[in-house]
Amino acid sequence: MATEQALTELRALLGDRLTTGESHLAQHGQNESYYATALPDAVAFPESTEEVSEILRICHAHDCPVTAFAAASSLEGQHLPIKGGISLDMMRMNKLLAVNAEDLNCVVQPGMTREALNTELRATGLFFPIDPGANASIGGMAATRASGTMAVRYGTMRENVLALEAVMADGTIIRTGSQARKSSTGYDLTHLLVGSEGTLGIITELTLKLQGQPEAISAATCRFDSVEDAVNCVILTIQSGIPMARIELVNAMMVRGFNLHNGAGLPEKPHLFLEFQGSPNAVREQAGAFGEIAEEFGATGFAKAESTEARNRLWALRHGAHYANNALDPGKRTMATDVCVPISKLAEAVTWAETRTQELGITSTIVGHVGDGNFHCGLRVNPDNATELQTCKDFVNELNDRALALDGTVSGEHGIGIGKQAYMAREHGPALSYMRAIKTAYDPKNILNPGKLLPPGNM
Amino acid sequence: MATEQALTELRALLGDRLTTGESHLAQHGQNESYYATALPDAVAFPESTEEVSEILRICHAHDCPVTAFAAASSLEGQHLPIKGGISLDMMRMNKLLAVNAEDLNCVVQPGMTREALNTELRATGLFFPIDPGANASIGGMAATRASGTMAVRYGTMRENVLALEAVMADGTIIRTGSQARKSSTGYDLTHLLVGSEGTLGIITELTLKLQGQPEAISAATCRFDSVEDAVNCVILTIQSGIPMARIELVNAMMVRGFNLHNGAGLPEKPHLFLEFQGSPNAVREQAGAFGEIAEEFGATGFAKAESTEARNRLWALRHGAHYANNALDPGKRTMATDVCVPISKLAEAVTWAETRTQELGITSTIVGHVGDGNFHCGLRVNPDNATELQTCKDFVNELNDRALALDGTVSGEHGIGIGKQAYMAREHGPALSYMRAIKTAYDPKNILNPGKLLPPGNM
Numbered sequence: 001m002a003t004e005q006a007l008t009e010l011r012a013l014l015g016d017r018l019t020t021g022e023s024h025l026a027q028h029g030q031n032e033s034y035y036a037t038a039l040p041d042a043v044a045f046p047e048s049t050e051e052v053s054e055i056l057r058i059c060h061a062h063d064c065p066v067t068a069f070a071a072a073s074s075l076e077g078q079h080l081p082i083k084g085g086i087s088l089d090m091m092r093m094n095k096l097l098a099v100n101a102e103d104l105n106c107v108v109q110p111g112m113t114r115e116a117l118n119t120e121l122r123a124t125g126l127f128f129p130i131d132p133g134a135n136a137s138i139g140g141m142a143a144t145r146a147s148g149t150m151a152v153r154y155g156t157m158r159e160n161v162l163a164l165e166a167v168m169a170d171g172t173i174i175r176t177g178s179q180a181r182k183s184s185t186g187y188d189l190t191h192l193l194v195g196s197e198g199t200l201g202i203i204t205e206l207t208l209k210l211q212g213q214p215e216a217i218s219a220a221t222c223r224f225d226s227v228e229d230a231v232n233c234v235i236l237t238i239q240s241g242i243p244m245a246r247i248e249l250v251n252a253m254m255v256r257g258f259n260l261h262n263g264a265g266l267p268e269k270p271h272l273f274l275e276f277q278g279s280p281n282a283v284r285e286q287a288g289a290f291g292e293i294a295e296e297f298g299a300t301g302f303a304k305a306e307s308t309e310a311r312n313r314l315w316a317l318r319h320g321a322h323y324a325n326n327a328l329d330p331g332k333r334t335m336a337t338d339v340c341v342p343i344s345k346l347a348e349a350v351t352w353a354e355t356r357t358q359e360l361g362i363t364s365t366i367v368g369h370v371g372d373g374n375f376h377c378g379l380r381v382n383p384d385n386a387t388e389l390q391t392c393k394d395f396v397n398e399l400n401d402r403a404l405a406l407d408g409t410v411s412g413e414h415g416i417g418i419g420k421q422a423y424m425a426r427e428h429g430p431a432l433s434y435m436r437a438i439k440t441a442y443d444p445k446n447i448l449n450p451g452k453l454l455p456p457g458n459m
Numbered sequence: 460m461a462t463e464q465a466l467t468e469l470r471a472l473l474g475d476r477l478t479t480g481e482s483h484l485a486q487h488g489q490n491e492s493y494y495a496t497a498l499p500d501a502v503a504f505p506e507s508t509e510e511v512s513e514i515l516r517i518c519h520a521h522d523c524p525v526t527a528f529a530a531a532s533s534l535e536g537q538h539l540p541i542k543g544g545i546s547l548d549m550m551r552m553n554k555l556l557a558v559n560a561e562d563l564n565c566v567v568q569p570g571m572t573r574e575a576l577n578t579e580l581r582a583t584g585l586f587f588p589i590d591p592g593a594n595a596s597i598g599g600m601a602a603t604r605a606s607g608t609m610a611v612r613y614g615t616m617r618e619n620v621l622a623l624e625a626v627m628a629d630g631t632i633i634r635t636g637s638q639a640r641k642s643s644t645g646y647d648l649t650h651l652l653v654g655s656e657g658t659l660g661i662i663t664e665l666t667l668k669l670q671g672q673p674e675a676i677s678a679a680t681c682r683f684d685s686v687e688d689a690v691n692c693v694i695l696t697i698q699s700g701i702p703m704a705r706i707e708l709v710n711a712m713m714v715r716g717f718n719l720h721n722g723a724g725l726p727e728k729p730h731l732f733l734e735f736q737g738s739p740n741a742v743r744e745q746a747g748a749f750g751e752i753a754e755e756f757g758a759t760g761f762a763k764a765e766s767t768e769a770r771n772r773l774w775a776l777r778h779g780a781h782y783a784n785n786a787l788d789p790g791k792r793t794m795a796t797d798v799c800v801p802i803s804k805l806a807e808a809v810t811w812a813e814t815r816t817q818e819l820g821i822t823s824t825i826v827g828h829v830g831d832g833n834f835h836c837g838l839r840v841n842p843d844n845a846t847e848l849q850t851c852k853d854f855v856n857e858l859n860d861r862a863l864a865l866d867g868t869v870s871g872e873h874g875i876g877i878g879k880q881a882y883m884a885r886e887h888g889p890a891l892s893y894m895r896a897i898k899t900a901y902d903p904k905n906i907l908n909p910g911k912l913l914p915p916g917n918m
Contacts, residue, residue, distance in 0.1 A: 100801065100803065101698075102694070102698060102801075102802070102803035103801040103802055103803050104697075104698070104802075105801075144643055145641075145642075145643040145647075146643070147641055151641065155618075156641050158641070158647070158650075159614075159618060168893065172889055173889065174887075174888070174889045174890040174893060175887075175888060175890060176887075176890055178866050178867055178868050178886075179801040179866040179867065180799040180800055180801060180831075180832055180833075180862075180866070180867040180868045180871065181799065181801075181802070181831045181832055181833075182604075182606055182610065182615050182617070182799055182831055182833065182868075182871050182872065183604075183799060183868035183870060183871060184603055184604040184605070184654055184797075184868075184870045184871060184872050184873060184874040184875070185868050185869055185870045185874070185875055185879070185882070185883065185886055185887070186654070186875060186883060186886075186887060186891075186894050186912060186913075187651060187654065187655055187659075187894040187897055187898075188604075188617070188647075188650045188651060188653065188654055189890055189893060189894065191617075191647045191650035191651070192646060192647060192650070192651055194647065195643055195645070195646065195647055196646055200646075211700075212699075212700040235561070238563075239560075239561060239563070239671075240671075241670075241671040279744060281740055281741075281744060282740075282741060282744075285738060285740060285741075338643075340639040340640065340641055340642060341639055342559065342561075342562040342564075342638040342639060342640075343561070343562055343563075343640070344559065344561035344562050372639075372640045372641055373639055373640055374639075374640075374641065403639075407637050407638040407639070408637055408638065408639040409637050409639045409641075409642035409643075409644050410644060411642060411643045411644045412639065412641050412642060412643065413641065413643050414643060415643040415644070416643070416644055416645060420644070423644070424644065424645060427637075427644055427645075428633075428634075428635075428644070428645060429633070429634060430631055430632065430633045431633040431634060431635055431648055432645075434627065434633060434648060434901065435645050435646040435648065437900040437901065438646055438897060438900065439646075440900070441896040441897065441899070441900045442893065442896065453645060454645075
C-alpha cells in the first residue's frame with residue numbers, strides 16, 4: 001500500500017520520531033469540539049524545516065495525506081487526520097528564533113504557543129497581542145486566521161503576520177513577505193497561506209508584528225439588564241472611536257458557568273469585560289468616555305481590575321469560557337458558533353440567538369468579541385442524541401444564514417475545518433471555484449489536510 | 460485577426476463607448492514615469508459590472524488583451540497596454556454606492572478618485588485615510604496596493620479593503636469578503652486581488668474601511684543638519700510607540716524643488732513633515748513626546764500648521780513632490796525608486812542613497828514615508844541619453860539589491876508593473892512559481908494586463 005511505503009521511508013528519515021504507538025495516535029485524533037475521533041496512520045515529529053520538506057517530498061511521492069498538528073485547540077476539527085496518513089506534530093519546532101526589537105517584530109517557529117512567546121518577550125517591553133482563549137500554537141493561529149479579545153485594537157493574525165516560511169505539497173520551501181512593514185511586489189502569498197488551514201502548505205516559520213507594552217492598562221467589568229443593552233453600548237463605543245483594547249460580551253448563562261466552574265460570584269446578568277491601554281492620560285480619557293456611554297444603556301456594578309493580578313484573574317475567567325461551558329450541562333460537549341456581522345447588525349443577531357436558543361431549550365452561553373461584531377454561542381449537546389444534535393445543527397444553520405443575510409460571515413475566527421464546509425458556497429458563491437483553483441494548482445494530489453476547508457466537489 | 464473580431468463584438472455591445480480615436484488611444488498610452496508610450500487598439504468605457512463582464516467574455520473568446528485604466532497615475536506603467544488590445548477605462552464607474560456610517564465603511568466603484576471620495580464623505584464625519592500623492596482612483600490604488608503618507612497610522616490598501624467585487628478573465632463576476640470586520644472562511648481572495656495589478660481580475664467594486672475624523676489635528680515641520688539625523692529621529696519616534704498620523708522625510712534637494720516650483724521659501728536642508736491626530740490632549744501629548752526626541756537629534760525651525768488651510772498647504776506641497784521634481788533639471792523625466800526596509804536599517808539605506816546619487820552626479824530628490832521604512836529617490840533622467848539612463852538604472856539596481864539584503868522589498872507601494880519584474884525572482888525566490896501558478900489558473904490565456912508584474916518565463 002502507498003501509505004505503507006511512505007511510512008517505511010519516513011521511518012528511515014525520522015527514526016523513533018515517527019510513531020504508530022496507540023497512545024500517540026489517540027492523542028492526535030482527539031479534538032476539543034464535538035467531532036468524532038479520527039486516527040492518523042502515524043505521527044511524525046519534525047525538528048527542522050528541512051525535515052518537513054523531506055517528509056512532504058516522501059508523502060507527495062506516495063499520495064500520503066499530511067495533516068499538521070500542534071496545540072490541538074482548533075474548534076472545527078482542523079487538525080483531525082480524517083483521511084488518515086501522517087499527523088505532522090509541529091510542537092518540537094517551538095523556538096523563538098529572533099526578536100528584532102528595533103523593528104517591532106519577532107521570528108518564531110510554528111509550534112511555539114502564544115503564552116510561551118509572551119513569556120519570552122516579557123523582558124523586551126514588547127508583546128504579541130493576538131489571544132484566542134486557548135494557549136494555541138502560533139502556527140495554528142496563522143493557519144486558522146485566529147483573533148480573540150484584542151483584535152478590536154490590534155487586528156487578527158491577518159494583520160499581524162508579516163512574513164512566512166512554508167513547505168509546499170511537493171516539499172518546496174518558500175518564503176513570503178519580508179521584514180519591511182509593507183510591500184507591493186506581487187501576489188500576497190502571506191495572506192493566502194494565513195487562513196488556509198494547512199491545505200496549501202505547512203507553515204514552518206513566522207515573522208510577527210509586536211506591540212510595545214502599554215504604559216498603563218486598566219480593566220473593568222460592568223453589567224446590563226439585557227444583551228441588547230450591552231451590545232448597543234458596544235456599538236456606540238466603537239462608533240465613537242474609543243480605541244478599546246478589549247470589549248467582550250458574556251451573557252447571563254456564561255456568567256452562570258463562571259460561577260459554577262470558577263466560583264466567580266457574579267450576578268447572573270449580561271456583562272461587558274473591558275480593557276483600556278495607553279498613556280495614563282489616554283486610559284483615563286478612554287475609561288471616562290466609555291463610562292458615559294455605558295450609563296446611557298443602564299450599566300451598573302462597575303468593578304475595576306487595575307493590578308496585574310486582578311486583570312489576569314479577569315481575563316483568565318474569560319479565556320476559560322470554553323471550559324466553564326462544560327460545567328453547564330455536564331457530560332455534554334460544546335458546539336461553538338462563530339458568526340461575525342457588521343457591528344450595526346450585532347444587537348439584532350445576538351438577541352435573536354439568545355431568544356432562539358431559549359425557545360429551543362438549548363443550554364447556550366454567548367461570549368463575544370463584540371467590538372468586531374463576532375460572537376460565539378456555546379451550545380451544550382450530546383452528540384449521541386440524534387434529535388438533540390439535529391436541533392442544535394438546525395439552530396446553527398439558521399444563525400449562519402442570518403449572518404450571511406446581514407452581509408456577515410459564518411466564521412470570524414475559528415475557520416471552516418470540517419464543520420462549516422456546507423456554508424462555503426453560500427458565503428462565497430462563484431468565488432469558491434477560484435479558491436478550488438488555487439488548491440488544485442498548489443496541491444494537485446490533495447495530500448495537504450484533505451477533506452478540510454473546501455467542500456467536496458470537483459477538485 | 461482575433462483582435463478585429465473582438466472589436467466588432469465590443470462595438471456592438473458598447474456603441475460609441477468603444478473608440479479607436481487617435482486622441483483617446485494616445486491619452487491611454489501615456490504615463491507619468493519614463494516608460495515609452497504604448498497604444499491600445501481601442502478604448503472601452505464600461506458603465507457597469509455587467510458590461511465589464513461582457514467585455515471580458517468577448518475578449519476572452521478572442522484572446523484579446525485587456526488592461527485596466529483609470530487615473531493613470533501609476534508609476535511603473537501598470538496601465539500601459541504594452542501588448543495592445545483594449546484599454547478598459549473605468550472612470551465612468553466612479554460612484555460612491557453606499558456609506559455605512561454605523562459600520563465605518565463605504566462601498567465605491569473603482570473609478571472614483573480618493574479626493575472625490577473624501578469630498579463626498581466630508582459631511583459624514585468619516586474619511587478614507589490612504590493618500591498616495593496623486594489623486595489616484597480607488598480601484599487603481601487597490602490594484603497596486605498603494606499606501607502613502609498616513610499608512611504609518613492606518614495601514615495601506617492591504618489593511619483597508621474589506622471586500623471586493625471583481626470580474627475574472629472569462630467574465631465571471633465574483634465577490635470576496637463581506638462587511639464583517641474579519642473572517643476565517645477560506646482563502647483570502649481579497650488580499651490576493653489587492654496588489655495584483657489587474658493581472659488576475661478587474662476590480663469593479665470595493666468596500667473600504669473608514670476612520671472617524673479626528674477631534675484634533677496638528678501638523679508641523681522641522682529641519683535637521685543631515686538626512687541621517689532626520690531618519691534617526693523617525694526611528695526613535697516609531698520605536699517609542701508615538702502614534703504618528705504622518706511622518707515624512709524630504710531631503711535638501713526636494714526642498715529646493717519646493718522652493719523652485721512652489722515658492723516654498725524653506726531652508727534647503729532635510730525636513731520632516733509631521734501630523735498628529737486624536738483628542739486635543741492626545742495631540743498635545745504626541746507633539747510633546749516627538750519634540751523631545753527631535754531635540755536629541757538637533758532639530759530646529761519648528762513650524763506649526765494648525766488651521767485647516769495651513770495644513771492643506773503643507774500637504775499639498777508634499778503631495779506635489781512628483782511635480783516639483785520636474786522643476787529640478789527641466790526637460791528630463793523622473794525615475795522613481797520605492798524600496799522599503801525594516802526601520803532599523805532605514806538610516807543606512809537613505810544615507811547611502813543620497814551619498815551615492817551625489818557621487819554619480821544624478822540630480823535626485825528623496826522623499827519618504829519613513830515611519831514605514833519606505834522612501835523614494837526621484838532621479839531626473841533623459842531617457843534618450845543611453846549613458847545617463849544606464850547610470851540611473853545601475854543605481855536603482857544597486858539600491859534594490861541593498862534593500863533585499865536588508866530583508867526589505869524593492870517596492871513599498873508603487874508595485875512591479877513593467878519596471879521591477881527583474882527583481883521578482885531575487886525578492887521571492889521559489890515563491891515566484893507559486894505566483895505564476897495562480898496567474899496560470901486564473902488567466903490561462905494571459906489576456907489580463909499581459910506583460911506586467913510577472914517576469915517573462917514559463918506561464
